[in-house]
Amino acid sequence: MPKVSHKGSQMPESPIRKLVPFADIAKKKGHKVYHLNIGQPDIKTPEVAMNAIKNVEMEVLEYSHSAGFESYRNKLAAYYQNQNINVNASEIIITTGGSEALMFAMGSTMDVDDEIIIPEPFYANYNGFSTASGVNVVPVVSTIDDGFALPPIAEFEKLITSKTKAILICNPGNPTGYLYSKEEIMQLAEIVKKHDLFLIADEVYREFTYDGDIHYSVMSIPGLEENAIMIDSVSKRYSMCGARIGCIVSKNKELMATAMKFAQARLSPPTFAQIASEAALETPQTYFDEVISEYRERRDILIKALKDIDGVKVSSPKGAFYCIAELPIADAEKFAQWLLEDFDLNGETVMVAPAAGFYSTKGLGMKEVRIAYVLKQEDLIRSVEILKAAITAYNAL
Incomplete structure (x- = not known):
């Protein structure tokens, strides 16, 4: 059998x-x-997104560009710039959900048996994405007693080997709801620069912060342009989980050229969902x-x-x-x-x-x-x- x-x-x-x-x-x-x-x-889901689908006039449901609609990427870049994230459309690839963006990130930065350090507990599918990519997760433990704050950087340092290629965080966190402070993000920035690693940040919950706390993106750190990779999605921001639209964002040109090859292999992200996601950017504050x-x-x-x-x-x-x-x-x-x-x-x-x-x-x-x-x-x-x-x-x- x-x-x-x-x-x-x-x-x-x-x-x-x-x-x-x-x-x-x-x-x-x-x-x-x-x-x-x-x-x-x-x-x-915002009405502007739903209406965009209802009002589509299209005779042929065509492939989009492998990187996603240029119009959508331009508008998305403008959205990020309003969030103090200075990127342009060429530094964004639209993906089939944040999940595919994570797969592209792992596929572009790691080989079989390489290692990725992740503070745990973490989004369960990180285990699945790593297994599918042949990558080994090396966990660093955060605890409920300190609210799942970033473990001491010394704990990360102990785990870094010649196989380590990246550190992955979710900010704010799923499943913990923890929001990393600017100081914690800067500590991670220093260690990835010191050891020449990638810092992959899943930032799909960016808007969801409370009590006046501010979200600080890895894409906002000066000098981290070659190391930082941002993962994003429309799923939570616009309550559009079924759209399956996300993106991978980085200023590292070699990384993005590599991710583009993965994007081409899967042809293109879904057309209707991109139409809705582009329209969702018009959602009022x-x-x-x-x-x-x-x-x-x-x-x-x-x-x-x-x-x-x-x-x-x-x-x-x-x-x-x-x-x-x-x-x-x-x-x-x-x-x-x-x-x-x-x-x-x-x-x-x-x-x-x-x-x-x-x-x-x-x-x-x-x-x-x-x-x-x-x-x-x-x-x-x-x-x-x-x-x-x-x-x-x-x-x-």
């Missing part, structure tokens, strides 16, 4: 999606499931003001409610729309499955993402879950009520 590849067998399952079959069964039982497990915003205000209120409600549960430890996120909570249970994955299979409170239950899947180091995050506060406020309150009752019931088994 033919066998699948070793690479395929090593591909990790998504901790966000692997419990979906159990959620489907719960729904077939008639239970309402509150989805705290996935970062799918319930915020409406009032849209973002309202969205950020709503997420801030959701965060505050969620964190307060979680802290009121005995035995729960949680740090307040500074950005994005996720938090990591440590629960008073032994195995969060078993608990998450039990929530869907065996528990309901008046016909309702919750779905969370076990956090162990966001770590590369085995054994870490076993008691933790990631919670996405992408539901309306009353649903978040109800979800935590259900979670509290579930913890009590589970520990009584």
Whole structure:
């Protein structure tokens, strides 16, 4: 019998999606499931983006340029310039989601068995992208006790070898919601310059910062032009996850020429989605003001409610729309499955993402879950009520 590849067998399952079959069964039982497990915003996509698709007049749905529409890249460059990121259209390649941008970045900077250092916990698919690229993740641990702040630079230094090619961060962070300070970004800049590494920054949650904190991009650091690679996406910014449009941005010409070869191999990013994404750049600031205000209120409600549960430890996120909570249970994955299979409170239950899947180091995050506060406020309150009752019931088994 033919066998699948070793690479395929090593591909990790998504901790966000692997419990979906159990959620489907719960729904077939008639239970309402509150989805705290996935970062799918319930915020409406900007009308200007939806209208752009509705009003398309096109006789032939053609390929676009492999780098994406020039008009879109020009407008995107202008958007970044307004964010104090001085780039032009030639330094941007449009990709099929931020996921493809990360694949291009890894493929362009690393060979098989090279190493990439990532602070953990991190977006679970970084493990998948690395496996698909034949790259080894070298984790450096951040902890809930200090809010998942950047680990000491000395810890990074210990891990750098001749195989190390890059450091990857998500800022603000998924799954932690941590926002790196300018000082932390500058520390990373110094170490990548010292060791001649790339600094890849996944900045898809740039707009989602709270309490007056400012997002500082790796593309804003003078002297880091050859080292910095930015990953971005329209998915979260405009609540357009299904568009699957992202980009890779760098001022390193050799890097971008290499990424372009990967872009040509997959032909082009989707045409309709680029039309919507280009139009989305016309979204008024009032849209973002309202969205950020709503997420801030959701965060505050969620964190307060979680802290009121005995035995729960949680740090307040500074950005994005996720938090990591440590629960008073032994195995969060078993608990998450039990929530869907065996528990309901008046016909309702919750779905969370076990956090162990966001770590590369085995054994870490076993008691933790990631919670996405992408539901309306009353649903978040109800979800935590259900979670509290579930913890009590589970520990009584």
